[in-house]
Amino acid sequence: xxxxxxxxxxxxxxxxxxxxxxxxxxxxxxxxxxxxxxxxxxxxxxxxxxxxxxxxxxxxxxxxxxxxxxxxxxxxxxxxxxxxxxxxxxxxxxxxxxxxxxxxxxxxxxxxxxxxxxxxxxxxxxxxxxxxxxxxxxxxxxxxxxx
Numbered sequence: 001x002x003x004x005x006x007x008x009x010x011x012x013x014x015x016x017x018x019x020x021x022x023x024x025x026x027x028x029x030x031x032x033x034x035x036x037x038x039x040x041x042x043x044x045x046x047x048x049x050x051x052x053x054x055x056x057x058x059x060x061x062x063x064x065x066x067x068x069x070x071x072x073x074x075x076x077x078x079x080x081x082x083x084x085x086x087x088x089x090x091x092x093x094x095x096x097x098x099x100x101x102x103x104x105x106x107x108x109x110x111x112x113x114x115x116x117x118x119x120x121x122x123x124x125x126x127x128x129x130x131x132x133x134x135x136x137x138x139x140x141x142x143x144x145x146x147x
Contacts, residue, residue, distance in 0.1 A: 006072055008101040015074045015099070017042045019049050021139035029123070029143050030055045038139045049074075051135065053126065056080060073097065073105035077129045079119075083108040094119060
């Protein structure tokens with residue numbers, strides 16, 4: 001049975017792995033309200049990941065996350081609303097959730113300077129996020145007319 005918790009060292013190692021698409025299949029970049037999952041793997045195919053692209057209708061925002069071992073969120077980029085961490089500190093928009101042992105993805109930090117080259121551009125933010133998460137070969141994500 002797979003666990004949904006990792007040690008910090010395990011999570012950090014998974015995060016650092018180079019990630020590549022598992023197939024050349026095309027994925028349609030979702031319009032507002034849509035969501036897709038893009039399967040990724042380590043180069044040696046021993047670890048599998050998911051790149052989730054969720055464009056929430058209500059908040060009119062985009063969120064991206066990478067998951068390892070099917071259920072563990074390693075990183076999530078949020079544009080929706082400020083986030084309150086378990087210690088009560090608040091982080092603005094956008095912010096970045098990174099796996100923290102004992103808390104999963106419940107902690108957020110400010111987006112590191114330079115991580116997002118154009119935060120107002122959802123398409124460019126996706127590519128910046130993939131680069132930050134070690135996606136070294138871009139999956140075939142097709143940009144739609146309204147995305």
